[in-house]
Amino acid sequence: MENSPYVKLSIENHVGYVEFFHPEHNSLPGNVLADLAQTITDAGNNEDVKVIVLKSGGDRTFCAGASFKELININDDATGKVFFSGFANVINAMRKCPKFVIGRIQGKTVGGGVGLAAATDYCMATKFAEIKLSELNIGIGPFVVGPAIERKMGVSAMSQIAMDANSFYSPEWATDKGLFTQVFDTTQDMDEAxxxxxxxxxxxxxxxMKEMKTMFWQGTEHWDELLSERAAISGRLVLGEFTKEILKRFK
Structure with a gap:
């Protein structure tokens, strides 16, 4: 089916294009996140791939973050931790990948999607690529993606967008803060670059390049444990009365 979720790897001139898609604005449920982490790991181990490009399908949204449907159905700590570990596993897969990962951000990106962009080694975007960290709106926070965003943009920028949870920030702002390297007028221009x-x-x-990648990510060796701890925080908060009340409105 044309609108079915997928993760796929295509290789062209030794560039591995890892593409994910979900019909709900590229929001990512657990099974798609697991596929994405594994596909990045596999591309990193593939001798025919020398550089990786992370991209999503569709024109308008790069990634709307975690799947709301799954979020609403979390009923215990263990399920919550597993759910929030999905983005942690993708971030860690990119961190450990021995090859450079280039991000392609064609449109708006929210929550976990901002974390994915921040975990790439070099990230290009279009003028439509506004960013938002909306987690506080539902009573949780950007705990899992926080370390990746903080590493790329600094504590000041990360805390600004995390606290201003209703606002989209422009791709120019994100470029000024170090998330994007360049912003293009069209997707075609970005793809050519x-x-x-x-x-x-x-x-x-x-x-x-492998040694440079290791150098870039120095100081993050503890992220397997750190992001797991952060996933547990989100898993606990999503079960709280405050968040449960908010989530009821979306059912």
Missing amino acids: IKAMAENLCTYNPEA
Whole structure:
């Protein structure tokens, strides 16, 4: 079916394009997140892939964050921790990947989607790529994605968008804060720039790029434990009376 969720890897000129899609504005349920983490890991281990591009299907939204349907149905701590570990596993897969990951952000990105963008090594966007951290709106917070966003944008910028949970911030603001490297007027312009950069990176020494990747992510070796702890915080909060009352309105 054309509108079915998917994660796929396509390889072109040694560039591995990892693409995810979900018909609900690319919001990501647990099974799609698990597939995405595994696909990134597999691309990292594939000798034919020298550089990875992370992208999503569709024109308007890069990623709307976690699946609301799954969020509403969490009824115990263990399920909550597993649910919120989904984005943690994707972030950690990108962190540990021995290859550079380039982000392609074609449209709005919310919550966990901002975390995915922040976990790439180099990220390009279009003028439609506004960002928002909306978690506080439902009584939780951006705990799992926080470390990736803070690492990329700094505590000040991360706390600003986390506290101003109703507002979309412009791609120009996100570029100024270090999340995006360039903003393009059209998706076509962005795709041409990503292709050129990715294929140029493929001409460089893979060992040098691997060592650089390790250097870039130095100091994050504890993130397996950290993001797991953060997932547990979100899992606990989502079961609280405050959040349960808010979620009832969405049922």
